[in-house]
Amino acid sequence: MNAQKTDYLIIGAGAMGMAFADVLMTESTATITIVDRHHQPGGHWNMAYPFVRLHQPSSFYGVNSRALGSDRIDTFGSNSGLYELASKAEICAYYDDLMREFISSGRVQYFPMCEYQGDGKIQSLTSEASYSVEAGTIVDATFMNVQVPAMAAPSYSVADEVSCVAPNALTSLKGEWSKYTVIGAGKTSFDACLFLLDNGVNPDSICWIKPRESWLWDRAYAQAGKLFESSIQQLREMQVKVVAESESVDDLFARAEAEGLALRIDTSVKPTMFRCATVTKSEIEKLRLIKNVVRMGRVESIDADQIKLEHGSLDYGPKTLFIDCTADGLARRAPEAVFTDGKITLQAVRTCQQVFSAAFIAHIELTEHDQARQNQLCTPVPHPDSDTDYMHNMLADLINGMAWQEDPTLMTWMKASRLDGFSSAATSAEADTAFMQRLQEQGMVAAGKLMEYLS
CATH class of the missing domain: 3.50.50.60 (FAD/NAD(P)-binding domain)
Structure with missing residues (x-):
């Protein structure tokens, strides 16, 4: 059997695999082969419970090139006043339509209900059919094991x-x-x-x-679009301020709770868990x-x-x-180098922002060709589990963010990325510069405090 040549073989058509493929489609002319065990793209969303919704706004979920939802602000229910949260049905339809667009381009081959067995072999899960592929780079989009x-x-x-x-x-x-x-x-x-x-x-x-x-995040602080400056931007500044001014680990969480950044359902029980879950105050009351x-x-x-x-x-x-x-x-797994010879292992490079991370890694793959520099820019940030992981992750985010800020071209790409909930195309360059200066001033102090607490 003659092997079909492809530039990238992506294993997994879940949220991260699709976000990575989308950047390849929009920022290069690469050919792509996608292999997935499910009957349609979307990964775990295919198996999720019918009433599930995103726990973050639709406005920065999915892929860079295509909006998810209509940027509507909900006017009723527990999410009232905040940007809409896509349903399972919306997400599955979104990825299905996106895959059809990929295939129609002539640059993508898609093998659903199939398993990659290594050495270029793809095996059908429903028949004895097998396929052979010769890939320039293998992209593992299953590492997170959702x-x-x-x-x-x-x-x-x-x-x-x-x-x-x-x-x-x-x-x-x-x-x-x-x-x-x-x-x-x-x-x-x-x-x-x-x-x-x-x-x-x-x-x-x-x-x-x-x-x-569990410690929880108030979803009101995870809003983009018109609410960006009063939510995510304010959150980032307050997080750094809280850490920089704290005097102990317990004081850090007490300050975060007092500021409304960290929430808990039962205020009489000390949380030992942090998994990036977001809630609204009305949901907590229920x-x-x-x-x-x-x-x-x-x-x-x-x-x-x-x-x-x-x-x-x-x-x-x-x-x-x-x-x-x-x-x-999202089980806690020991991180691996994102870039190795002939292979890319998709992982979060920002706390709990998997789709942004996958798109970011794809952009780095296309624009930075030194492997050491690629891995420096894409240092994994493992999914948190415990309360102390909150500090590990915040420190990792600060370190990654400082590395990214040194590259103006990269910052321009991030500002234009719809998946980057931490920046906004609506803010001016002057406002961005002033914000980053404020953040850096206390960021160094906060990083020092975090390293002290974690030592």
């Missing part, structure tokens, strides 16, 4: 007679349950609880098993309606009439539906 509950069985054992489901099943409820037990403490558990509450379930009928409490919160560690098993946890057990009654929200959406 998972949602429907993609993984619970990590605990469940008795045969117990009804334990992924959140996907909630949209087909028919009133057969009198009690609901939500298991997990991350964004998915918030969504499951809010779905139940918004659809008329009495808060007293919900039990919430939370192994940890979640506080659930009083039956169990804090006995992780679930070890659900037996016929009892839940066993790390630090005790819990009886439950009949007609109880368990909702598993424990999948580790």
